[in-house]
Amino acid sequence: MTxxxxxxxxxxxxxxxxxxxxxxxxxxxxxxARSPGGMAAMTRLLREGSPRPFAPPFLQxxxxxxxxxxxxxxxxxxxxxxxxxxxxxxxxxxxxQLTIADLVSExxxxxxxxxxxxxxxDQRDEAKRSAAFFVRERIPKYLAWLESLLDRAGGxxxxxxxxxxxxxxxxxxxxxxxxxxxxxxxHVEPKVPRLLALRDHVAARPRIASYLASDxxxxxxxxxxxxxxxxLDG
Numbered sequence: 001m002t003x004x005x006x007x008x009x010x011x012x013x014x015x016x017x018x019x020x021x022x023x024x025x026x027x028x029x030x031x032x033a034r035s036p037g038g039m040a041a042m043t044r045l046l047r048e049g050s051p052r053p054f055a056p057p058f059l060q061x062x063x064x065x066x067x068x069x070x071x072x073x074x075x076x077x078x079x080x081x082x083x084x085x086x087x088x089x090x091x092x093x094x095x096x097q098l099t100i101a102d103l104v105s106e107x108x109x110x111x112x113x114x115x116x117x118x119x120x121x122d123q124r125d126e127a128k129r130s131a132a133f134f135v136r137e138r139i140p141k142y143l144a145w146l147e148s149l150l151d152r153a154g155g156x157x158x159x160x161x162x163x164x165x166x167x168x169x170x171x172x173x174x175x176x177x178x179x180x181x182x183x184x185x186x187h188v189e190p191k192v193p194r195l196l197a198l199r200d201h202v203a204a205r206p207r208i209a210s211y212l213a214s215d216x217x218x219x220x221x222x223x224x225x226x227x228x229x230x231x232l233d234g
Contacts, residue, residue, distance in 0.1 A: 008033060107176065110130045147195050
């Protein structure tokens with residue numbers, strides 16, 4: 001079975017969290033919107049899909065359509081062996097992923113604090129105010145929480161020494177924050193050594209390393225969730 005992933009073709013965005021899981025598992029998948037006619041197919045499902053998704057990313061598995069990043073990963077986790085078997089761990093992984101989704105939303109809203117429909121240049125002053133609080137308060141708080149999960153687990157990953165989709169997502173968050181806020185992250189990183197070790201363990205996984213070196217990994221850019229504007233990286 002080949003999974004079909006639907007997401008915008010020119011950005012990593014929220015779809016990247018799903019791509020990383022599929023890539024690490026060696027799953028067969030098509031990044032539909034990056035294929036000829038793919039954008040039209042994605043638009044059609046946004047209008048007519050059942051259940052009808054609000055926005056990408058969404059995943060098609062046969063006749064089943066699953067939307068929302070955390071929900072997609074909750075669905076894929078057991079199928080890709082990227083979550084422990086017991087129900088308690090699956091629910092905990094989902095809870096962690098939902099919290100990561102909160103962080104991703106806050107990171108996006110730093111550069112678009114008023115409205116997503118406005119250009120960054122239309123809300124630059126407000127973005128500066130938002131960024132000051134985000135880099136001072138929110139990044140350290142989120143990363144300290146992830147660090148505490150690793151402290152509790154006592155292994156390389158959140159659930160010990162076996163990788164899960166939340167570890168792949170933590171890697172993506174660190175990569176995105178380092179791109180968007182390199183100065184701020186330079187101050188925070190010494191306080192989260194386990195999280196940095198997790199980042200390195202994930203990057204060294206053979207399939208992930210191959211993916212990161214390939215043209216399938218879209219570079220970070222100023223159209224995605226994580227954007228680097230020097231004036232926001234105090």
